[in-house]
Amino acid sequence: MNDRAALDLLVAQGPLTRTRIGELTGLSKPTASQLLARLEAAGLVRTTGNVTGRPGPNAQLYEINPQVGHVAALAVDQGGISAVVADITGRVLGESRVGTDAVEADTPNRTARLVAGAVDGALDEAGLTREDLHGAVIGTPGALDPQTGLLRYAPHLPGWQSRALKDELAAELGVPIVIENDVNLAAVAEQHDGAAQGVEDFVLVWVDEGVGAAIVLGGRLLRGATGGAGEIGYMPLPGAPLSRGGDLSAARPDGGGGFQRLVGSPNVVELAWDYGLPQARTVAEALARPAVRAEVARRLATGLAAVVAVVDPRLVVLSGEVAQAGGEELRVLVEEEFTGLALPRPQLRISDLDGNPILTGALRVALAEARDALFDTA
Known part of the structure; x- marks a missing residue:
């Protein structure tokens, strides 16, 4: 247990001295020295220079051996x-x-x-x-x-x-x-590095070419009996064709219907065409039009209301191409759509993670x- 505690500290905080490891773990200096000698002999840690610029002997720094x-x-x-x-x-x-x-x-x-x-x-x-x-x-x-x-x-x-x-x-x-x-996996990233840090109960809603959700309750992912918890792209909603069982073999992410047909990125572009913007070729171009943005927010709020009614999360994080393109303006509109509904009002955030x-x-x-x-x- 002491070995793992020291290794986790070195992963989280980078190079540390023996004294600092002892302070953070509560181990005595002799025990910390024995621990580091054991980990170094096992090839798990290595020395990486000394702490300089302070009185007394220079203290060695230890780090995880990346190899x-x-x-x-x-x-x-x-x-x-x-x-x-x-x-x-x-x-x-x-x-x-x-x-x-x-x-x-x-x-x-x-x-x-x-x-x-x-x-x-x-x-x-x-x-x-x-x-x-x-x-x-x-x-x-x-x-x-x-x-x-x-x-x-x-x-x-x-x-x-x-x-x-x-x-x-x-x-x-x-x-x-x-x-x-x-x-x-996107929810794991949000939990550790993004908008859901420190939140035990949240839902990540991914709105992209595909639409789905990750449900985290008590800090743990909810998977469901067949692994399908959070497959809200298939969720039946007014205004979208139903995704029938036989449609699941169709070579398209939404199986032919459901929530994804309302807010998936290809459908957002199609919506812009319906609103008289045939030159829109990307989600960002489509959501630049206020009327399209407002309609997408209404559709998103309808789907989110169904999720919130069942799960009652503290936080909903919106991620994926549609959420990123709509940004804060879309988030505010979705939040406004919740006003007056007889439902819990979770916090609503847009993912701000860099990269994939x-x-x-x-x-x-x-x-x-x-x-x-x-x-x-x-």
């Missing part, structure tokens, strides 16, 4: 796969992106090869090989059904519906694999998994 292990984080979308590779401290060393056309459609194990191509590209940039990896976390639309192993709610990802998908990917890369819903939140969350989970394994000195 202890490396992890990969991936984000899958309809156009391809993005990957990053990082060392055990979380420092990103390499990045890569492969399109779905990188491997021929009829190639055996095509999905596994696409994933491997993305990982290998990031490893090459980092000067590493697959032998350096200790694990990988992959964020995808949909969710793995814990009973069947099938990726559900993602009919628009051909090749990802194998019952042996997780085993096939693990065999290809040669490391343990975690496959997680992409919006759940799905990759950020995947990296967070990958590092946590690797550290649990590598930092166990028992």
Whole structure:
């Protein structure tokens, strides 16, 4: 326990002296010295210079040895796969992106090869090989059904519906694999680095080409019996066609209906055309028109009201292309739509994370998994 406490401190705060580690853990100087000697002998920590510029002898600084292990984080979308590779401290060393056309459609194990191509590209940039990896976390639309192993709610990802998908990917890369819903991973990023820090009960609503939610209650993700908790893109709402069971095989994220048909980014652009703005080609151009922005806010509020009525979160975080393009003006309009409703009034925030939140969350989970394994000195 003392070893893990010291290692977690070094991860969180960077290089520390023996004295400072003792102060933060409550350990005596002799115990802290023994601890650091043990971790250094195990190759988990290393010295990294001295503290200078103060009276007395210069104190040695200790840090996590970044060569202890490396992890990969991936984000899958309809156009391809993005990957990053990082060392055990979380420092990103390499990045890569492969399109779905990188491997021929009829190639055996095509999905596994696409994933491997993305990982290998990031490893090459980092000067590493697959032998350096200790694990990988992959964020995808949909969710793995814990009973069947099938990726559900993602009919628009051909090749990802194998019952042996997780085993096939693990065999290809040669490391343990975690496959997680992409919006759940975005919520992990918000929880640790973004708008939901310090909040135990919140909902992240992802409004992009796909629409989904991650529900965090008591600090823990709610997954559901089939992994489908938060698949609000299929949620039936007035003004949208129903997403019937048979439609789930359709090669589109929304299965042909539901909330996503009202607020998904392609539908926001279509809405602008309906409002007489045929030149709008992007979500940002569409939401620049006040009438479109107001209608999207009304639709968003209708869907959020259904979620809030069931979950009663303290906070709702809006993320994805539509939320980012609409920004604070859209957030205010959505908030105004809640006025007068006989519902709880959660805080409403727009995500302010930099970069790809799905990759950020995947990296967070990958590092946590690797550290649990590598930092166990028992």
